[in-house]
Protein backbone atom coordinates (compact mmCIF):
# COMPACT_ATOMS: atom_id res chain seq x y z
CA UNK A 284 0.00 0.00 0.00
CA UNK A 285 1.28 3.38 -0.98
CA UNK A 286 -0.64 5.69 1.34
CA UNK A 287 0.34 9.36 1.60
CA UNK A 288 -2.37 10.26 4.13
CA UNK A 289 -2.10 8.20 7.30
CA UNK A 290 -4.13 9.80 10.13
CA UNK A 291 -2.74 7.20 12.52
CA UNK A 292 0.68 8.95 12.45
CA UNK A 293 -0.70 11.58 14.81
CA UNK A 294 -1.77 8.87 17.27
CA UNK A 295 1.49 6.94 17.52
CA UNK A 296 2.59 8.12 20.98
CA UNK A 297 1.15 9.84 24.00
CA UNK A 298 3.52 12.75 23.32
CA UNK A 299 2.17 13.41 19.84
CA UNK A 300 -1.40 12.83 21.00
CA UNK A 301 -0.86 15.50 23.62
CA UNK A 302 0.60 17.82 21.03
CA UNK A 303 -2.39 17.64 18.68
CA UNK A 304 -5.09 17.37 21.32
CA UNK A 305 -7.90 19.85 20.58
CA UNK A 306 -9.76 19.96 23.89
CA UNK A 307 -8.72 19.70 27.48
CA UNK A 308 -10.68 20.18 30.65
CA UNK A 309 -9.00 22.34 33.27
CA UNK A 310 -9.76 22.71 36.96
CA UNK A 311 -10.52 26.33 36.03
CA UNK A 312 -13.66 25.16 34.23
CA UNK A 313 -15.27 23.41 37.19
CA UNK A 314 -18.03 24.29 39.63
CA UNK A 315 -18.94 21.96 42.50
CA UNK A 316 -22.56 21.83 43.77
CA UNK A 317 -23.22 21.52 47.52
CA UNK A 318 -26.40 20.72 49.49
CA UNK A 319 -26.68 22.65 52.74
CA UNK A 320 -28.95 21.60 55.61
CA UNK A 321 -29.84 22.97 59.04
CA UNK A 322 -28.08 21.72 62.15
CA UNK A 323 -24.55 21.00 63.28
CA UNK A 324 -22.06 18.26 62.54
CA UNK A 325 -24.18 16.84 59.74
CA UNK A 326 -22.62 14.99 56.84
CA UNK A 327 -25.11 12.48 55.48
CA UNK A 328 -24.54 10.72 52.20
CA UNK A 329 -27.41 11.08 49.72
CA UNK A 330 -28.43 7.48 48.94
CA UNK A 331 -29.04 8.04 45.22
CA UNK A 332 -25.84 10.09 44.83
CA UNK A 333 -22.94 8.12 46.35
CA UNK A 334 -20.12 10.46 47.39
CA UNK A 335 -22.43 13.52 47.65
CA UNK A 336 -23.57 14.73 51.06
CA UNK A 337 -26.04 16.86 52.94
CA UNK A 338 -23.81 19.23 54.91
CA UNK A 339 -24.53 21.53 57.81
CA UNK A 340 -22.80 24.91 57.63
CA UNK A 341 -19.87 23.86 59.87
CA UNK A 342 -19.14 20.88 57.63
CA UNK A 343 -19.66 22.99 54.52
CA UNK A 344 -16.76 25.17 55.70
CA UNK A 345 -14.53 22.09 55.96
CA UNK A 346 -15.59 21.10 52.47
CA UNK A 347 -14.82 24.59 51.15
CA UNK A 348 -11.32 24.30 52.55
CA UNK A 349 -10.77 21.14 50.47
CA UNK A 350 -12.36 22.69 47.39
CA UNK A 351 -10.11 25.76 47.67
CA UNK A 352 -7.03 23.57 48.06
CA UNK A 353 -8.00 21.66 44.94
CA UNK A 354 -8.14 24.96 43.03
CA UNK A 355 -11.79 24.66 42.03
CA UNK A 356 -12.93 28.26 41.32
CA UNK A 357 -16.42 28.08 42.79
CA UNK A 358 -19.31 26.26 44.37
CA UNK A 359 -23.03 26.22 43.64
CA UNK A 360 -25.11 26.21 46.80
CA UNK A 361 -28.51 24.57 47.27
CA UNK A 362 -30.40 24.95 50.54
CA UNK A 363 -32.65 22.38 52.14
CA UNK A 364 -34.67 24.08 54.88
CA UNK A 365 -36.39 22.29 57.75
CA UNK A 366 -39.62 24.15 57.16
CA UNK A 367 -41.43 24.64 53.87
CA UNK A 368 -44.57 26.61 53.03
CA UNK A 369 -46.91 27.38 50.13
CA UNK A 370 -44.87 30.31 48.84
CA UNK A 371 -41.35 29.16 49.70
CA UNK A 372 -40.73 32.06 52.07
CA UNK A 373 -37.62 30.32 53.47
CA UNK A 374 -35.86 31.14 50.20
CA UNK A 375 -35.88 34.90 50.81
CA UNK A 376 -35.64 34.92 54.60
CA UNK A 377 -32.61 37.07 55.43
CA UNK A 378 -31.70 34.47 58.04
CA UNK A 379 -32.44 31.47 55.81
CA UNK A 380 -30.14 28.51 55.39
CA UNK A 381 -28.41 29.80 52.24
CA UNK A 382 -28.10 33.36 53.54
CA UNK A 383 -26.29 32.06 56.64
CA UNK A 384 -24.18 29.67 54.56
CA UNK A 385 -23.17 32.52 52.24
CA UNK A 386 -22.18 34.85 55.07
CA UNK A 387 -20.08 32.14 56.73
CA UNK A 388 -18.47 31.08 53.47
CA UNK A 389 -17.69 34.62 52.30
CA UNK A 390 -16.02 35.45 55.61
CA UNK A 391 -13.71 32.42 55.60
CA UNK A 392 -13.16 31.97 51.86
CA UNK A 393 -13.31 35.41 50.25
CA UNK A 394 -11.51 34.17 47.14
CA UNK A 395 -13.91 31.36 46.34
CA UNK A 396 -16.76 32.16 43.92
CA UNK A 397 -20.06 31.65 45.69
CA UNK A 398 -22.92 30.85 43.36
CA UNK A 399 -26.42 30.63 44.78
CA UNK A 400 -29.02 28.60 42.93
CA UNK A 401 -32.17 30.73 42.97
CA UNK A 402 -35.39 28.75 43.01
CA UNK A 403 -38.38 28.18 45.23
CA UNK A 404 -38.82 24.42 44.80
CA UNK A 405 -36.65 23.43 47.76
CA UNK A 406 -38.69 25.82 49.93
CA UNK A 407 -42.27 25.20 48.80
CA UNK A 408 -44.48 22.58 50.47
CA UNK A 409 -45.75 21.49 47.02
CA UNK A 410 -42.28 21.27 45.46
CA UNK A 411 -43.02 23.52 42.48
CA UNK A 412 -40.68 26.33 41.44
CA UNK A 413 -43.29 29.05 41.89
CA UNK A 414 -46.56 30.20 43.37
CA UNK A 415 -49.59 27.98 42.76
CA UNK A 416 -53.15 28.98 42.07
CA UNK A 417 -55.79 26.46 41.04
CA UNK A 418 -53.12 23.88 40.30
CA UNK A 419 -51.20 26.23 37.99
CA UNK A 420 -47.77 27.75 38.51
CA UNK A 421 -48.23 31.51 38.13
CA UNK A 422 -45.48 33.41 36.34
CA UNK A 423 -45.44 37.00 37.52
CA UNK A 424 -46.09 36.42 41.23
CA UNK A 425 -43.37 33.76 41.16
CA UNK A 426 -40.93 36.20 39.54
CA UNK A 427 -41.50 38.62 42.41
CA UNK A 428 -40.41 35.99 44.93
CA UNK A 429 -37.52 34.81 42.79
CA UNK A 430 -36.28 38.43 42.63
CA UNK A 431 -36.54 38.79 46.41
CA UNK A 432 -34.57 35.57 46.79
CA UNK A 433 -31.83 36.56 44.35
CA UNK A 434 -31.45 39.96 45.99
CA UNK A 435 -31.28 38.42 49.43
CA UNK A 436 -28.54 35.97 48.31
CA UNK A 437 -26.55 38.76 46.66
CA UNK A 438 -26.78 40.84 49.83
CA UNK A 439 -25.64 37.85 51.91
CA UNK A 440 -22.49 37.51 49.79
CA UNK A 441 -23.27 35.50 46.66
CA UNK A 442 -20.98 36.58 43.81
CA UNK A 443 -23.22 34.94 41.26
CA UNK A 444 -26.95 34.32 41.36
CA UNK A 445 -28.23 31.46 39.24
CA UNK A 446 -31.99 31.50 38.72
CA UNK A 447 -33.18 27.97 37.86
CA UNK A 448 -36.94 28.53 38.01
CA UNK A 449 -37.55 29.12 34.26
CA UNK A 450 -40.20 31.82 34.80
CA UNK A 451 -40.46 34.38 31.99
CA UNK A 452 -38.85 37.76 32.58
CA UNK A 453 -36.97 36.89 35.75
CA UNK A 454 -33.55 37.89 34.45
CA UNK A 455 -34.45 41.52 33.72
CA UNK A 456 -36.36 41.73 36.99
CA UNK A 457 -33.37 40.40 38.96
CA UNK A 458 -30.96 42.68 37.08
CA UNK A 459 -33.07 45.75 37.90
CA UNK A 460 -33.38 44.80 41.57
CA UNK A 461 -29.61 44.26 41.86
CA UNK A 462 -28.90 47.59 40.14
CA UNK A 463 -31.37 49.49 42.29
CA UNK A 464 -29.60 48.15 45.35
CA UNK A 465 -26.15 49.12 44.15
CA UNK A 466 -25.16 45.53 43.42
CA UNK A 467 -24.05 46.24 39.87
CA UNK A 468 -21.13 43.77 39.96
CA UNK A 469 -23.17 40.71 40.81
CA UNK A 470 -23.10 38.17 38.00
CA UNK A 471 -26.24 36.47 36.72
CA UNK A 472 -25.75 32.93 35.50
CA UNK A 473 -29.09 32.09 33.94
CA UNK A 474 -30.39 28.57 33.67
CA UNK A 475 -31.55 29.60 30.19
CA UNK A 476 -32.19 26.29 28.46
CA UNK A 477 -33.34 24.12 31.29
CA UNK A 478 -35.21 21.08 30.11
CA UNK A 479 -37.92 19.12 31.94
CA UNK A 480 -35.69 16.09 32.46
CA UNK A 481 -35.83 12.67 34.04
CA UNK A 482 -32.16 13.11 34.87
CA UNK A 483 -32.99 15.36 37.87
CA UNK A 484 -34.40 12.40 39.81
CA UNK A 485 -31.56 11.94 42.33
CA UNK A 486 -31.38 15.73 42.94
CA UNK A 487 -35.04 15.77 43.91
CA UNK A 488 -34.32 13.04 46.47
CA UNK A 489 -31.43 15.12 47.73
CA UNK A 490 -33.35 18.40 47.84
CA UNK A 491 -36.70 16.93 48.86
CA UNK A 492 -38.17 18.90 45.97
CA UNK A 493 -40.21 16.41 43.98
CA UNK A 494 -43.44 18.16 42.87
CA UNK A 495 -46.34 16.94 45.01
CA UNK A 496 -48.61 16.99 41.94
CA UNK A 497 -48.10 17.24 38.20
CA UNK A 498 -44.70 17.92 36.66
CA UNK A 499 -42.55 20.87 35.62
CA UNK A 500 -43.44 20.80 31.93
CA UNK A 501 -45.30 24.13 31.95
CA UNK A 502 -42.11 25.96 32.86
CA UNK A 503 -39.13 23.76 32.04
CA UNK A 504 -38.50 23.08 28.35
CA UNK A 505 -39.63 20.22 26.15
CA UNK A 506 -36.61 18.07 25.34
CA UNK A 507 -37.68 17.85 21.68
CA UNK A 508 -36.82 21.51 21.10
CA UNK A 509 -33.62 23.26 20.04
CA UNK A 510 -34.90 26.50 18.48
CA UNK A 511 -36.80 27.24 21.65
CA UNK A 512 -33.53 26.97 23.59
CA UNK A 513 -31.97 29.56 21.29
CA UNK A 514 -34.90 31.92 21.90
CA UNK A 515 -34.60 31.45 25.67
CA UNK A 516 -30.86 32.14 25.56
CA UNK A 517 -31.33 35.24 23.37
CA UNK A 518 -33.95 36.60 25.79
CA UNK A 519 -31.79 36.00 28.86
CA UNK A 520 -28.82 37.76 27.28
CA UNK A 521 -31.02 40.72 26.29
CA UNK A 522 -32.37 40.80 29.84
CA UNK A 523 -28.89 41.02 31.34
CA UNK A 524 -27.52 37.51 31.88
CA UNK A 525 -23.71 37.33 31.98
CA UNK A 526 -23.47 33.56 31.62
CA UNK A 527 -26.06 31.25 30.07
CA UNK A 528 -26.57 27.64 30.99
CA UNK A 529 -27.77 24.52 29.26
CA UNK A 530 -29.06 21.75 31.50
CA UNK A 531 -28.74 18.73 31.55
CA UNK A 532 -25.47 18.36 29.64
CA UNK A 533 -24.82 14.96 28.09
CA UNK A 534 -28.14 14.46 26.35
CA UNK A 535 -27.99 18.09 25.15
CA UNK A 536 -24.54 18.41 23.56
CA UNK A 537 -26.18 19.66 20.36
CA UNK A 538 -27.86 22.47 22.31
CA UNK A 539 -24.59 23.42 24.03
CA UNK A 540 -22.87 23.45 20.65
CA UNK A 541 -25.47 25.62 18.94
CA UNK A 542 -25.63 28.08 21.85
CA UNK A 543 -21.82 28.29 21.88
CA UNK A 544 -21.67 29.03 18.16
CA UNK A 545 -24.41 31.63 18.09
CA UNK A 546 -23.81 33.68 21.22
CA UNK A 547 -20.71 35.32 22.57
CA UNK A 548 -21.26 34.99 26.30
CA UNK A 549 -19.69 32.14 28.30
CA UNK A 550 -21.77 28.98 28.20
CA UNK A 551 -22.16 26.78 31.27
CA UNK A 552 -23.41 23.20 31.20
CA UNK A 553 -24.86 21.37 34.17
CA UNK A 554 -23.84 17.72 34.30
CA UNK A 555 -26.82 16.84 36.47
CA UNK A 556 -27.52 14.39 39.27
CA UNK A 557 -28.88 11.58 37.08
CA UNK A 558 -25.85 11.81 34.82
CA UNK A 559 -23.66 11.51 37.91
CA UNK A 560 -25.59 8.65 39.47
CA UNK A 561 -25.67 6.56 36.29
CA UNK A 562 -21.88 6.56 36.11
CA UNK A 563 -21.55 5.93 39.85
CA UNK A 564 -23.96 2.99 39.71
CA UNK A 565 -22.08 1.40 36.83
CA UNK A 566 -18.75 1.97 38.59
CA UNK A 567 -20.06 0.39 41.79
CA UNK A 568 -21.10 -2.65 39.81
CA UNK A 569 -17.67 -2.87 38.24
CA UNK A 570 -19.17 -2.28 34.80
CA UNK A 571 -17.30 0.85 33.79
CA UNK A 572 -14.00 2.56 34.52
CA UNK A 573 -14.78 5.68 36.55
CA UNK A 574 -11.94 7.97 35.60
CA UNK A 575 -12.21 7.04 31.93
CA UNK A 576 -15.97 7.52 31.77
CA UNK A 577 -15.94 10.78 33.72
CA UNK A 578 -13.10 12.37 31.76
CA UNK A 579 -14.66 11.32 28.45
CA UNK A 580 -18.00 12.84 29.51
CA UNK A 581 -16.70 16.18 30.74
CA UNK A 582 -14.34 16.51 27.79
CA UNK A 583 -17.32 15.96 25.48
CA UNK A 584 -19.21 18.74 27.28
CA UNK A 585 -16.24 21.07 26.82
CA UNK A 586 -15.72 20.02 23.19
CA UNK A 587 -19.39 20.77 22.51
CA UNK A 588 -18.78 24.38 23.55
CA UNK A 589 -19.23 24.78 27.29
CA UNK A 590 -16.62 26.84 29.10
CA UNK A 591 -18.05 26.15 32.55
CA UNK A 592 -18.96 22.66 33.73
CA UNK A 593 -21.04 22.22 36.86
CA UNK A 594 -20.47 18.68 38.05
CA UNK A 595 -20.67 16.51 41.17
CA UNK A 596 -17.42 14.95 39.87
CA UNK A 597 -15.54 18.28 40.21
CA UNK A 598 -13.45 17.24 43.21
CA UNK A 599 -12.50 13.89 41.72
CA UNK A 600 -11.61 15.54 38.40
CA UNK A 601 -9.48 18.14 40.19
CA UNK A 602 -7.66 15.35 42.03
CA UNK A 603 -7.00 13.50 38.78
CA UNK A 604 -5.86 16.44 36.62
CA UNK A 605 -4.90 19.11 39.15
Ligand code: PBG
Pocket residue numbers: 400402404412447448482483484485486487492554555556557
Ligand atom coordinates in the same frame (compact mmCIF):
# COMPACT_ATOMS: atom_id res chain seq x y z
C1 PBG B 1 -34.11 23.67 41.09
C2 PBG B 1 -33.04 22.85 40.48
C3 PBG B 1 -33.09 21.50 40.06
C4 PBG B 1 -31.80 21.17 39.68
C5 PBG B 1 -31.02 22.30 39.82
N1 PBG B 1 -31.82 23.34 40.29
C6 PBG B 1 -34.17 20.52 40.12
C7 PBG B 1 -35.35 20.64 39.29
O1 PBG B 1 -35.51 21.53 38.46
O2 PBG B 1 -36.23 19.78 39.50
C8 PBG B 1 -31.33 19.81 39.20
C9 PBG B 1 -29.89 19.52 39.43
C10 PBG B 1 -29.49 18.11 39.27
O3 PBG B 1 -30.28 17.22 38.88
O4 PBG B 1 -28.32 17.84 39.55
N2 PBG B 1 -35.15 24.05 40.26
